[in-house]
Amino acid sequence: MSALLSIVIPAYNEQERIRPTLEEYVEHFRSWYEGDFEIVVVLNGCRDDTRGVVEEVAASAPEVRLAEFAAPLGKGGALREGLALAEGSLILFVDADNMVRAPEAAKLVDALEEHDIAIGDRFHGEDEEEGKSRSRRFVSKASRLWVRRFLGLPYSDTQCGAKALRAEAWRTIAPHIRENGWAFDLDLLGHAERLGCSIVDVPVRWQHIAEGSKVQAWRDAPATFLATFRIRSRMRK
Numbered sequence: 001m002s003a004l005l006s007i008v009i010p011a012y013n014e015q016e017r018i019r020p021t022l023e024e025y026v027e028h029f030r031s032w033y034e035g036d037f038e039i040v041v042v043l044n045g046c047r048d049d050t051r052g053v054v055e056e057v058a059a060s061a062p063e064v065r066l067a068e069f070a071a072p073l074g075k076g077g078a079l080r081e082g083l084a085l086a087e088g089s090l091i092l093f094v095d096a097d098n099m100v101r102a103p104e105a106a107k108l109v110d111a112l113e114e115h116d117i118a119i120g121d122r123f124h125g126e127d128e129e130e131g132k133s134r135s136r137r138f139v140s141k142a143s144r145l146w147v148r149r150f151l152g153l154p155y156s157d158t159q160c161g162a163k164a165l166r167a168e169a170w171r172t173i174a175p176h177i178r179e180n181g182w183a184f185d186l187d188l189l190g191h192a193e194r195l196g197c198s199i200v201d202v203p204v205r206w207q208h209i210a211e212g213s214k215v216q217a218w219r220d221a222p223a224t225f226l227a228t229f230r231i232r233s234r235m236r237k
Helices: 018-033 050-060 074-085 102-111 134-151 167-176 184-194 217-235
Strands: 005-011 037-044 064-069 090-093 117-121 163-166 199-203
Touching (some): 005 074, 018 037, 050 064, 064 074, 074 167, 090 167, 102 163, 117 184, 134 184, 163 167, 163 184, 184 199
Parallel strands (some): 005 037, 005 090, 117 199
């Protein structure tokens, strides 16, 4: 289908959480883009019945389509594949867990009227700390400080799972992206900054739901930390 808006959702073993996300996003965006939007779900090496759940929703929501990869691609890898498949002139990507609800994500799409990229900013919302462990809050704050100083990215929340961008901006940035893990967002923003894209922080309400979360702060932080060196090296070339 030809679309004005493409919503890309990477999914790894999300059978318990993705149905309400899809149903809410379909209902909300139909009211604004009926017949002119799509939701691309990227099944990222799922071992559960995420596919079955997505197909059930798609049976009554033709806007939903899926792409399946047998081997896990990493979150960044799944996003790269989904962004490559997106047909819209505007693109929104969000996590499958619905921690950023559809009305909040819509604010990012609205911001594309004046900017190339819009970043969800959880740290100006009311619920950013609710439900997060002390260790996760510590790693989050330390990571933001490191990214700001080492990569020179002045944004409040580079790792929010909700971002929107114009398709033409993505086509400019895509050839420079190499990271397939959690550092994908840093790779995206670092090269967008270097290439002169207009980027804006957009405050969004967000509530952390620990159950089913794929983020493990102490496990994932070292790999993301090492990735910042690779990203800075490529940014300087």
